[in-house]
Amino acid sequence: MERRSFLKMSAALSCAATVSGCNSSSKDVEVVPPTPPVAGENLNWSACLVNCGSNCPVQVYSTDGVITRVESEFTTTDKYGDHDVRACLRGRSLRKRVYAPDRLKYPMKRVGPRGSGQFERISWDEALDLVAEKLQGTIDQYGNESIHFTYNSGARYHFSGKQCLYRLMNLKGGYLNAYGDYSWSQIYEAAGQTYGSAGPGWQGSSVSEMQNSDLVLMVGYNPSEIRMSGSGEAYDFLMQKQKNKFKTILIDPRYTDSAVGKEDQWIAIRPGTDAALFEALAYEWITTNTVDQAFLDKYCVGYDEKTMPAGVGYEESYKAYILDNATVGDSTPGVNAKTPEWAAAITGIEAHIIVELARELAAARAPFIQIAASLNRQAAGENNTRAGYMLPILLGQLGLPGTNCGGLCKGSFLHAPFMPTGANPVKKAISFFTFTQAIEDGKNMTVLSDGVQGVDTDEEGDGKLGTDIKAIINYGGNALINQHSDVRKTEKLLQDESKCEFILVVDNWMTPSAKFADVLLPDVTWLESEDLIYQSYAAGDTATLVQMSSGVDPMFESRPIYEVCVDLAKRMGVEAEFTEGKSRTDWLDQFYAESKAATPGLPDKEVMLKQGIYRKYLPDGGYIVLEDFRNDPEANPLGTPSGKIEIYSSRLADKARTWKLKEGDVISALPKYVPTWEGYEDTETKKKYPLQLTGYHTKGRAHSSYHNVPWLREVVQDAVWMNPLDANHRGLKTGDKVHIFNDRGTIEVEVKVTPRIMVGVTALGQGAWFKPGGDVDKGGCLNVLTTQRTTPVTKGNPQHTNLVEIRKV
Ligand SMILES: Nc1nc2c(c(=O)[nH]1)N[C@H]1C(S)=C(S)[C@@H](COP(=O)(O)OP(=O)(O)OC[C@H]3O[C@@H](n4cnc5c(=O)[nH]c(N)nc54)[C@H](O)[C@@H]3O)O[C@H]1N2
Numbered sequence: 064m065e066r067r068s069f070l071k072m073s074a075a076l077s078c079a080a081t082v083s084g085c086n087s088s089s090k091d092v093e094v095v096p097p098t099p100p101v102a103g104e105n106l107n108w109s110a111c112l113v114n115c116g117s118n119c120p121v122q123v124y125s126t127d128g129v130i131t132r133v134e135s136e137f138t139t140t141d142k143y144g145d146h147d148v149r150a151c152l153r154g155r156s157l158r159k160r161v162y163a164p165d166r167l168k169y170p171m172k173r174v175g176p177r178g179s180g181q182f183e184r185i186s187w188d189e190a191l192d193l194v195a196e197k198l199q200g201t202i203d204q205y206g207n208e209s210i211h212f213t214y215n216s217g218a219r220y221h222f223s224g225k226q227c228l229y230r231l232m233n234l235k236g237g238y239l240n241a242y243g244d245y246s247w248s249q250i251y252e253a254a255g256q257t258y259g260s261a262g263p264g265w266q267g268s269s270v271s272e273m274q275n276s277d278l279v280l281m282v283g284y285n286p287s288e289i290r291m292s293g294s295g296e297a298y299d300f301l302m303q304k305q306k307n308k309f310k311t312i313l314i315d316p317r318y319t320d321s322a323v324g325k326e327d328q329w330i331a332i333r334p335g336t337d338a339a340l341f342e343a344l345a346y347e348w349i350t351t352n353t354v355d356q357a358f359l360d361k362y363c364v365g366y367d368e369k370t371m372p373a374g375v376g377y378e379e380s381y382k383a384y385i386l387d388n389a390t391v392g393d394s395t396p397g398v399n400a401k402t403p404e405w406a407a408a409i410t411g412i413e414a415h416i417i418v419e420l421a422r423e424l425a426a427a428r429a430p431f432i433q434i435a436a437s438l439n440r441q442a443a444g445e446n447n448t449r450a451g452y453m454l455p456i457l458l459g460q461l462g463l464p465g466t467n468c469g470g471l472c473k474g475s476f477l478h479a480p481f482m483p484t485g486a487n488p489v490k491k492a493i494s495f496f497t498f499t500q501a502i503e504d505g506k507n508m509t510v511l512s513d514g515v516q517g518v519d520t521d522e523e524g525d526g527k528l529g530t531d532i533k534a535i536i537n538y539g540g541n542a543l544i545n546q547h548s549d550v551r552k553t554e555k556l557l558q559d560e561s562k563c564e565f566i567l568v569v570d571n572w573m574t575p576s577a578k579f580a581d582v583l584l585p586d587v588t589w590l591e592s593e594d595l596i597y598q599s600y601a602a603g604d605t606a607t608l609v610q611m612s613s614g615v616d617p618m619f620e621s622r623p624i625y626e627v628c629v630d631l632a633k634r635m636g637v638e639a640e641f642t643e644g645k646s647r648t649d650w651l652d653q654f655y656a657e658s659k660a661a662t663p664g665l666p667d668k669e670v671m672l673k674q675g676i677y678r679k680y681l682p683d684g685g686y687i688v689l690e691d692f693r694n695d696p697e698a699n700p701l702g703t704p705s706g707k708i709e710i711y712s713s714r715l716a717d718k719a720r721t722w723k724l725k726e727g728d729v730i731s732a733l734p735k736y737v738p739t740w741e742g743y744e745d746t747e748t749k750k751k752y753p754l755q756l757t758g759y760h761t762k763g764r765a766h767s768s769y770h771n772v773p774w775l776r777e778v779v780q781d782a783v784w785m786n787p788l789d790a791n792h793r794g795l796k797t798g799d800k801v802h803i804f805n806d807r808g809t810i811e812v813e814v815k816v817t818p819r820i821m822v823g824v825t826a827l828g829q830g831a832w833f834k835p836g837g838d839v840d841k842g843g844c845l846n847v848l849t850t851q852r853t854t855p856v857t858k859g860n861p862q863h864t865n866l867v868e869i870r871k872v
Pocket residue numbers: 114214215216217218245246247440538539540541542543546547569570571572574586587588589758759760765766767768829830845846849862863
């Protein structure tokens with residue numbers, strides 16, 4: 064039985080992973096729901112609340128409170144636009160996850176050294192007393208700003224989720240804020256500087272707009288793997304492509320699932336070098352007069368002498384930079400012009416391919432350009448992304464049908480409220496990625512060196528954070544250690560109990576982060592929860608609401624975090640404020656009523672409990688990003704200081720002057736290709752560690768989530784991709800065990816030798832669980848190899864920028 068399901072799951076995965084798509088194959092088949100194999104089975108709806116951008120519904124069958132099977136959704140005729148929202152293999156494996164042997168069963172407190180994983184079972188009363196006492200004690204001794212939440216994206220509940228803990232802490236005086244996130248920090252910055260708000264960066268045109276495009280340029284965009292849900296972007300993309308036959312060009316070091324099996328062009332590029340390619344495209348367009356000069360004059364600041372900010376000369380314009388030419392009117396390129404030949408040597412893309420790409424993009428009627436988030440997770444992530452936004456800007460191809468501003472595709476939404484958190488009285492904030500630095504020496508972190516926000520500043524604009532992090536709350540996240548960079552460094556830091564004095568972890572499983580808890584609380588899982596959720600933030604063109612209900616009782620002694628917070632609020636003297644006098648049912652009813660008011664077609668809750676899902680294809684129609692601005696820039700100015708698209712950013716020019724940067728880091732007023740530490744051009748480090756390594760988001764997991772489902776490990780091997788040339792050179796063949804290492808650590812994984820990755824570059828799915836013990840991490844956690852060094856502007860995560868060496872074990 065188990066084996067059979069596994070084979071079925073394998074089929075489902077390869078199907079979800081290839082470009083033909085699961086849904087399309089069953090389009091004309093009549094949908095016959097399978098007969099429940101067990102008499103008297105109950106059906107409850109639940110959802111996969113992981114952070115892949117799409118929260119798929121699942122049907123949970125149970126008998127006498129025991130889950131018998133988990134099915135994907137199959138309630139429609141499956142005609143595109145009213146199609147099933149099918150979970151990928153991960154969602155379908157949820158029974159295994161709920162019943163995983165490492166499920167946390169009881170509240171526990173640490174007994175061994177921190178991180179050793181030695182715990183002792185305690186009662187809920189004892190655990191709650193301890194947590195309340197530790198949090199209150201930290202507030203009393205060090206102040207609210209010494210308490211911090213580590214990044215947490217693993218459980219997207221609306222009612223009983225992380226918001227409850229934020230709410231509790233806000234009622235108790237707050238906590239140290241974090242700005243940014245592992246996903247898109249550098250994108251927010253790039254879009255904010257260029258387009259005046261973060262929005263266009265993560266809410267570009269909707270996928271549906273591809274129907275009006277003749278050429279979709281996907282720079283690092285890999286929807287078949289990172290947007291796998293059956294309703295979502297990958298499927299929308301496939302449907303649009305099948306119907307409209309636009310050409311797709313993929314630029315990625317890997318030949319990804321989004322390319323395989325189609326007539327696409329794949330252009331392999333060295334990680335972190337995209338900006339050099341973009342500049343060569345700009346060079347081609349400028350020297351062949353194919354830039355949209357009228358657009359640049361009317362809508363933009365900083366392209367050439369006509370639109371420079373007051374006091375800034377032509378020599379600092381984008382055109383002068385690309386041509387390496389400081390004289391207005393003289394169009395002869397200088398020796399440092401950004402020619403295709405120059406870019407070829409950096410990117411690994413032959414010059415004639417760059418020239419051809421420039422021609423194709425310029426000739427396209429409506430190019431739809433997406434610059435994916437992977438480029439922002441590089442050492443010069445802000446500049447990479449801004450440089451990518453230059454493509455639609457130079458061509459004047461944005462705000463029009465079939466185009467995109469370079470941003471990630473905007474998903475559709477229906478409204479469902481989240482538990483209100485209230486406002487945080489603490490205004491101080493650090494970049495999410497610098498929490499380890501704030502444990503080590505938060506006191507001395509500053510505005511100009513470390514991007515600290517919300518502190519008092521002197522006349523130079525500098526100011527100190529003034530506190531260290533002394534307590535951490537880690538709920539539904541594994542970024543305390545596993546998902547954060549330089550695991551070995553974090554490990555040592557957290558082991559030192561004099562630094563961070565208290566760590567609370569709330570999770571469902573004994574994850575690497577859970578092992579570092581002082582108090583460990585068992586949460587219920589999604590399948591044991593009631594909630595009304597929307598489809599998450601990037602699920603494409605079909606908006607859904609899912610009514611989750613629980614067919615199984617909370618397992619062992621696990622408890623929903625809402626109830627835990629009520630009990631903590633009681634102990635900490637804020638119960639009345641926390642509950643507002645409402646019961647759990649009152650909250651859920653209130654949320655449902657708010658959703659129904661926002662979506663009048665939503666049926667009553669009793670109906671939704673049975674039907675599980677409510678969906679609407681493009682509830683607001685399609686979306687063309689920056690359309691209003693394009694139509695009427697005076698009436699709809701952007702949020703930039705000039706109200707225009709800022710190619711030259713005066714705000715960044717200021718930061719470039721005043722901020723204190725590490726050697727090699729660059730902040731620039733113009734978007735620029737920057738050769739970085741541990742990039743392709745870091746020849747010094749490459750003497751020891753010659754291979755570039757990126758950590759892609761694998762279909763086998765969502766980050767570290769689902770790592771503990773053995774079936775998934777079987778179908779998606781955790782192996783480092785390596786080109787045959789690099790492998791031969793090292794005597795490696797597929798399946799060999801290898802050590803990947805650099806100065807930060809060593810991990811052990813298998814190698815997959817494949818021409819699907821370019822020479823000199825290696826790639827490993829991120830998210831495997833760190834397995835401490837000895838010098839080699841046998842868990843294969845990529846973050847043993849990544850650095851805590853930050854990107855220059857947002858102090859974000861350059862987790863795709865790594866140099867390593869690999870050898871056979
Ligand atoms: N090297 C490298 N590192 C990366 C990335 C990369 O590309 N490369 N990507 C980064 C990105 S973009 C992100 S968003 C982060 C993601 O980092 P995280 O937000 O830490 O995401 P997950 O690894 O999925 O961890 C989610 C946690 O939530 C727990 N969880 C699941 N369900 C529940 C529940 O019902 N209740 C509770 N209490 N807990 C639950 C899971 O067990 C798991 O421990 O990782 C970042 N790390």
